[in-house]
Amino acid sequence: MFEYGIVGSGVGGSSIATLLNAKGYKVALFEKEPYLGGCSSTFSHKGYSYNTGATTLAGYEDGFIVKEVFDEIGFKPELITTDPAIVIMQNEKVTPRYSDFEKFFQVLNTNYPYSQNRKFWELIYEINSEFYKMSGHYYSNANIFAKVKSLLSFIPLFLKFQKYLRINAYDFIDNFFDGIDDEYLQFLESQILIVAQAPTKEINFFTAALSLGYTFNENHYAIGGLGAIFNGLTKDIEHVYKNSEIKEIKRLPTYFELHTKNNIYEAKKIILNSTVYDSAKLFEDRDIKSYYKKYEKLNNYQSSFMLYLTIKSKKKFEHHYQIIKEELFPHSLSKAVFVSFSDENDNTIVAKGHYSLTISLHTDLRIWQNKETYKAQKKVLQDILVQTVLTSLDIEESEIVHSFCATPLTFKNYINRTQLGGNAITMKNFLPFLPSNDSPLNSVYHVGDSVYAAQGWPGVMLGVKNLKGLLDV
Ligand SMILES: Cc1cc2nc3c(=O)[nH]c(=O)nc-3n(C[C@H](O)[C@H](O)[C@H](O)COP(=O)(O)OP(=O)(O)OC[C@H]3O[C@@H](n4cnc5c(N)ncnc54)[C@H](O)[C@@H]3O)c2cc1C
Structure with a gap:
């Protein structure tokens, strides 16, 4: 029996799992995908590696939350300062x-x-x-x-x-x-x-x-991609189950059963790193289901369209650009696209002389739900983004060696969520309406960008620290 079953290995899940493990608790970390990190992971596609979504690491400096948590664990990531x-x-x-x-x-x-x-x-x-x-x-x-x-x-x-x-x-x-x-x-x-x-x-x-x-x-670039951080961070956890989606969680009188396709695991307490919008479906228990259902109204359907490029180029690039256009990009919510390059000396993510690019644009899930127009929309947006990046950053089309794109539905297929960027803290949706890291439900906890404190590494890490305090460990 595990003390804690942690569902999802994003920034929140991996960090709290590592903290609890370092304190001597028996933890199990379950991740649906073969790689850890969720929106902050690094993945491979046809032999080319890319950061999935997030590319920048803020909050890793003295007095800041990410460093505070990593220091407590005794973990030092391999980073380059981005300025x-x-x-x-x-x-x-x-x-x-x-x-x-x-x-x-x-x-x-x-x-x-x-x-x-x-x-x-x-x-x-x-x-x-x-x-x-x-x-x-x-x-x-x-x-x-x-x-x-x-x-x-x-x-x-x-x-x-x-x-x-x-x-x-x-x-x-x-x-x-x-x-x-x-x-x-x-x-x-x-x-x-x-x-x-x-x-x-x-x-x-x-x-x-x-x-x-x-x-x-201070802002940082992670060598090998942000995903590399998770491998280092969780290396001392004995029970990290990759390719293990939790399909159902059953509440029993004194513990929970976590069901994957082939196995059942037992844990006294559960910590969900799935979003609050996607968690109700994991439970049959009526109290837990309705607790998560109540937060589904916070879902703003905001999501991302991604373009991934590998280029071979002798040019020098900064790590991150934001390109702002006068018009909204089609099928999107924004006039601005965020473009991240791998470091020119980082040959752990890409071969020498190449750059791995992760390019993101805000969109809305509902734009991508019509099966008949899906493919055509994807092509239109991909072409426009490629052109925007090439022209703005002076890259030749012949320098592209690999490219493909992803929509909110791709995120659903891989990391089990379509709403991205977490729970926006708006005027209407400020404290005390935010879901916390604990709940009135006995032994059910939560971390990640759809609960306190907010999205991004620093926001999620504030939630991890808060949860650690609530668990009194
Ligand atoms: C395009 C984009 C760009 C971004 N850029 C930045 C940036 O540059 N810097 C920054 O700080 N932040 C950035 N963010 C935000 C940041 O990535 C997220 O806020 C953060 O990574 C979310 O962490 P999380 O703990 O909520 O977990 P998530 O990333 O949501 O990960 C949850 C994990 O749980 C797994 N999971 C879900 N359900 C199950 C289940 N039932 N069983 C097993 N596993 C499950 C998923 O597969 C996933 O791996 C960006 C986000 C996006 C989408």
Whole structure:
């Protein structure tokens, strides 16, 4: 009998499994796929390797959450610092997001000259650094007392940032600049979308400020792809079951049965790393099923369209670009595409002289559900993305050695989820409406980007730390 059965090996599942294992608990980590990491994994397709979705690692520096958790485990990933964290390309303007304020600001202010710029970006810088100095908050949904206690733990944060929490980001920015032009707004909006997963009209300014500010922190590239981190991280866990999808979980009086196609495992407690939108189907138990069903309304169907390219090129590239166009890409929710390159010296992910590219664009699952138009839509979007990347980054078509694309349905087939980017923290969907890492259900816990705290490595890791506290380990 395992103490903990952990369903899914994403950032959340793998990290909590490793933490519990390091504390001496008997854990089993189940992963549907042959590789670990979910949205942050690295996979192989016809001999070429790619990062599945995520490509950047923020939060690995002293005083930040990813490093704090990894240090506690005693794990040191192989990383390269990425600076600029992203290069933003819009029309003819190229703006590297350097971590150094002045270095970034000089280029920004030349590209987008606004008299309020310095005050605005200093505010972003300040909110970002003040936020990461705060600690002590926790979040529980176990019962009404725990919930009230959780909300009280956020009071220092509410007090400190209240004027930015109550106003939507769009209004704040527009007022700040006495009316902002479309180009500059799109520049900000595109960067905010990739972190907050929602447009400025739906989120408060505090969330927007953190989304714009994270590039002032250290950002990292993982050697061998982000997936390589998971192999190192979980190496001391004895029971990692890959290719093992949990099809059903049965609650018995004192433990759970976790059913794969061929086996049944027993665990006293379960931690789900499947999204809250996809978890109800794992259970027959009515209480558990209805608990997860209630959160299905949070599903915003936001997802990703991916283009994967391997190119052979002698040119030098930064690790990450965001290319912003004037029009929405067809069958998408965005005017901006995020392009990540493998490091030129990283020959563990790709052969020497080549680059592995992971290219992502926001889309909506519902755009991809018509079987009759699916193939044609995929082709149209793939062609446009290839052209956009080639032209913007000066790559020849002849340099492409391998390419293919993925839709939200591809994600469903592989990592069991279509909603990507997690639970966007919008004005409507702020604490206390967020699902937590615990629940009123005895011995049922949750980690990942659809529950507290948010998406991305730092967001999911805050949830891992919160869960560790709730489990009192
Ligand atoms: C295109 C894209 C780009 C992104 N870029 C970045 C970035 O650059 N930096 C960043 O920090 N974040 C980025 N993110 C967000 C980040 O990838 C996610 O927030 C994070 O990886 C989610 O981790 P998770 O713990 O929720 O697990 P998930 O990634 O959701 O993984 C869950 C795992 O559980 C497995 N699973 C599900 N159900 C079962 C089952 N029944 N049985 C067994 N296994 C199961 C799945 O196969 C999967 O491996 C990006 C996301 C996307 C989609």
